[in-house]
Amino acid sequence: GLVRLCTEAYKKPTNASRHNVNSHLTNYSLNKHSDGYVRGEEDDITGGNGSKRSLSSVLKVRLSNPQ
Numbered sequence: 001g002l003v004r005l006c007t008e009a010y011k012k013p014t015n016a017s018r019h020n021v022n023s024h025l026t027n028y029s030l031n032k033h034s035d036g037y038v039r040g041e042e043d044d045i046t047g048g049n050g051s052k053r054s055l056s057s058v059l060k061v062r063l064s065n066p067q
Helices: 057-062
Strands: 002-004 053-054
Touching: 002 057, 053 057
Parallel strands: none
Antiparallel strands: 002 053
């Protein structure tokens, strides 16, 4: 599976922030233009720190750091 991450930290939507799609949507076509977008390496099987990662790499990190 594939995990897509927002490029900005989530904040509860308000009228002022509702147009900030980078913290509310994980759509690649929107987030690739964000300053916070990190392109992952195609051959990085660990998932690295990119905005798109494999599900297995995200689960591995979460299981090793259960906070």
